[in-house]
Amino acid sequence: MKLEHLIVIFVIIILPISLILTSYVQNQVTTLQLQTSYDSKLTTATHDALKAFQLNTVNSSTSDLANSKMRDIEASVNTFFNSVATNFNMAGYNQDVLKYYVPALVYTMYDGFYIYSPFTNTLSPDDYIEGTSTYQNGEKVSGLKPYIFYSCRYIKGSDTDVVITYSLDNYITVQGTVKGQTVFRYGYLLDNVGNYNSSNNTITYRGITIGEETLTEYIGQNEQATYVKVNGVKYYLDSDGSWYSLLNGEKLPQGTTYNTINDSGVRYYREAKEFTQWVQDNLGDLRTSDAVFEDGEKTKQFQNEEGTSVTQTLTEREQWGDMLIFSRQDDTGNTGKSIEDPNSNFNQHRLQVIRYSIEKNLSIAIANYNKYDEGITTNFQMPELKEDEWEKILNNVSIISFLQGLSIGGKIYNGYSIVTNTKTEEVVNTDSIYIVTSDGQYHRATDLDLVGASNITGAYFNVDFERKSVTTDTGVTYYYPHKETGCYTSIVNQSNVEDLNSDKSTQNQYGNSIYAYIANKGGTLAQYYFTALGRERYSMYKTNNNPELLKVNFTV
Amino acid sequence: MGDTLIVVVVIILGAIILFVFPLMTMSDNTDDITQLTVETAVTEFVDDIRTTGRLSMDKYSGLVETLSSTGNTYDIEMQVQVLDENPGKKTTQAEATKIGENVYYTMYTSQILDTINPSSGVTKTLALKEGDIFSVSVKNTNTTLSQQLKSFLYSVTGNDTYVIGAEHGGIVTANGSGN
Structure with a gap:
């Protein structure tokens, strides 16, 4: 065979291979570029939504109240969709179109959170007239779902059955039966508070004297x-x-x-001391292993990875470990940790409960979203959030946004973004x-x-x-x-x-x-x-x- | 005589097509893949800083390591635009109907590296705050094989040309020194 033939055969074989390879790699690069640009745009949109929320709440004197807060959140949701529309070059598309790509928006608050996602509107026949009402029974609407608290239920023995609601700081609410008594108590948990001096209305905290002031x-x-x-x-x-x-x-x-003359500071430490004492007297022996599922069941059946069913308690399922929640002492004696310190048992468990509460409700909302899509065939999945991202969510008022289902060349985009709000009265x-x-x-x-x-x-x-x-x-x-x-x-x-x-x-x-x-x-x-x-x-x-x-x- | 000339020309052409052409395609491919790696590394680095608000030598060294694992040398340019709300606040205080403008002042690579360089064994972090803008741009500084071949064939090279480059930046969304 002549050299020319060899060359021709070589070119015939190599040329298509190299062309296909080049275009494949180019595709991958474009997909990646699109993905990163979408990530950035989503963060920008979420940041815009947060700024809108911040601006509205800081300038409103009623932003604390639930219905005013919901109004502010809905305004912030609109900002989010507008920002998504402009950033993603989808200007002109309104919320009704874009919401198909947003399975959930989460607004975390002081003692609970809101999820914005589609739901089935349920009305009793007395509340609406078929055909004429704005909203119909069984209609699929997008909106804020009811507020979900960061709470956990505990049953200890036969006489203690309480729901404890945690918050982003050391404030808790206790509702239920404690040692046979029905209770509804709330307050801050604080160690290291000294004695109250009634003669000059002062109290000490960690040796520092707290007094009255004029503001x-x-x-x-x-x-x-x-x-x-x-x-x-x-x-x-x-x-x-x-x-x-x-x-x-x-x-x-x-x-x-x-x-x-303002003594709010003094009152905070006084009341916290009293409340902490009450919690330690009455719930000091409460352990994380006393946590039960919402319906009061101690154990439930789950499928493990091998497909066999296992019976687990809430603590086992969530791997919370077994520790005393409120006690100053752990099982080995005093640890020297104060209840307000970031690494105390209370704070560890508080974060576990908040995380469990968000994770559970969010994955339900996203999984349910698949039922609501009309025309979109993506199977929505809850992305796995990283530990440092949880860290941010658990300590700040924040917005978590999800965007899924947009085609970015080689694959379908599935992204999320977390932005925390540090300027809030919440x-x-x-x-x-x-x-x-x-x-x-x-x-x-x-x-x-x-x-x-x-x-x-x-x-x-x-x-x-x-x-x-x-x-x-x-x-x-x-x-x-x-x-x-x-x-x-x-x-x-x-x-x-x-x-x-x-x-x-x-x-x-x-x-x-x-x-x-x-x-x-x-x-x-x-x-x-x-x-x-x-x-x-x-x-x-x-x-x-x-x-x-x-x-x-x-x-x- | 004419035949010999043709054979020589064909052999030269054959050599180019058989060796140089595949070599060029392969080195082009390598550059594309390197580009992918570099882009991922830069984006991950920037997004990490943006979401945590903390830039440390560890994170920077991580980026440098990933980049150098591609076998090229790179010029890494970082830029932090620090948000300063004070001038805006003063404008509003002078005239109540005006919203003052926010001002950014900028820190560049060498200043940033000075800040995060460990001194006497103590690691340092550059803490950014919500609203600051952080961006990174990376370019290769050596001549890659594909660049060499291209310049050999159709000499288009200059001093500024680079084939691998990535840029990413955005607003910082967390306070780095939070507690």
């Missing part, structure tokens, strides 16, 4: 007012001596006269207290410059440093309740802060606990920080509170 903030560009915050509402003292609250910029006169985190110094700046509490500083003048909730707007006849005006600007080394960038998350040996002495860190540093920093943390937690809105009873404590 002022700006309520417009230049007007300052003394205020008291009760159950999420601030009451301001007017120049004529009367009190009023602000409802979206409008003054609402109050008939009552409040005390300008929860007072340990890092949402900012410290104000006399040089007109606010600092993160872990700012190293604050250690031993003598110029600290106050500590406030981070939301109070955000811009607020008031609409009047002349237009919209903006103001900041606290005019201080952010410190460049702890707020703008964080180059000079103690890093409690790091595993450095110097930080391990605090066990990642900001409580231990602040107490160790002591001084005015600790005093202002602990007082502000207590005050803000005590005065935030909670559904369990009875505002009328609470107000009595703050009136003259």
Whole structure:
């Protein structure tokens, strides 16, 4: 055979192979590029939704209330869909089309969460008229499903059967029968609280004295007012001596006269001490293994991976381990951990319950979604979230979004995104207290410059440093309740802060606990920080509170 | 005489088609696959930083290792745009009807590396906050085999050409120094 023939045969064989290979690899590259760009766009859309939620809640005086909150969430959902439509070049498509690709949106809140997903509308025949009502019975609609609490049921012996609702901090609600008594108690769990001194209304926490204070903030560009915050509402003292609250910029006169001296901080520690004592006396022997399924069943049958059926308790199924939940002591004696420390049994179990609650309801919502798709043939699956992502969800108010079913060349896109909300009145985190110094700046509490500083003048909730707007006849005006600007080394960038998350040996002495860190540093920093943390937690809105009873404590 | 010339030409052509052409296709393929690896590595790195708000030497070394495992050398450019809300706040305080603009100031690769370089055995992290923007761009600096062959055949090479490159960036969604 001639060389020419060899070459021709070679080219005939190699050319198609190389062409196919090149286009295959090119396809893979495009798919990957699309996937990463979709991931980014989804995060952007989720971030937009969160910003909308943040903006609406920070500027609304009623955002704590359930129906107002749901309205804000629905507005945020609309923002999400609009953002998805524009980012994904699907402008013009509305929510009705896009919702086929979004099996669920999760809004995690202080003591529970909302899921936005399709459901079957169920109406009783008395509530609607066939054919004329806006919504029909059995109709498939997309919307917010009822609020789901982070709760778990425990049965111990024959006389204790309680549901404990956890929250993003150390606040719990206990409902049910404890030692034969019907109870409904709620409060904060806190160790290390010292004795209350009734003569000057002070209490100690980790050796730091917490006392009364008088609070002022700006309520417009230049007007300052003394205020008291009760159950999420601030009451301001007017120049004529009367009190009023602000409802979206409008003054609402109050008939009552409040005390300008505020002891919310002291009350937080006092009540927490009492409640913690009660929990330890009555539920101190409660173990994670006492947890039962929602319907009260101790064990259920499950299929394991080999296909054989096994009988497991909730604790075994979720691998929670067996530990005392509320006791200061573990089985080997005292561990030296306080209940509020991040690594305490209580906090570990709290995170387990929250995670179980979200995971279970979310996977049901996504699995059910397959029943609702019309025209979309994707089989929706719950993606597996990573440990560090759970970490974020379990400690912050956040939005989790899912987007599935879009074709990206070689495969079908299945992505999710988690964005946390750090500027919210929903929860007072340990890092949402900012410290104000006399040089007109606010600092993160872990700012190293604050250690031993003598110029600290106050500590406030981070939301109070955000811009607020008031609409009047002349237009919209903006103001900041606290005019201080952010410190460049702890707020703008964080180059000079103690890093409690790091595993450095110097930080391990605090066990990642900001409580231990602040107490160790002591001084005015600790005093202002602990007082502000207590005050803000005590005065935030909670559904369990009875505002009328609470107000009595703050009136003259 | 004419036949001999044709045979020589055919042998040269044959050599090119039999050796250089497959070599070029294969090296092109290698570059494509390298591109895939680089893009994945960069995206994962950036998204990790964006969702945790923490940049450490460990994470950076991880990226460098993955990149160098492809057998090429790369130029890694990082950029952090730090959000500064203070100027905006001051504008609003001066005039109540105005929303001030937020300002970003930028940190580049060498400054970022200075911040995260461990000093005297202590590891350091660069903590970012919600609203900051982090981006990374990676280009190859060596000449890959496919580039060499191409420049040998139709010399289009210049100093700036690169065949493997990836860029990714976005808003940071978590506070790095949270507690």
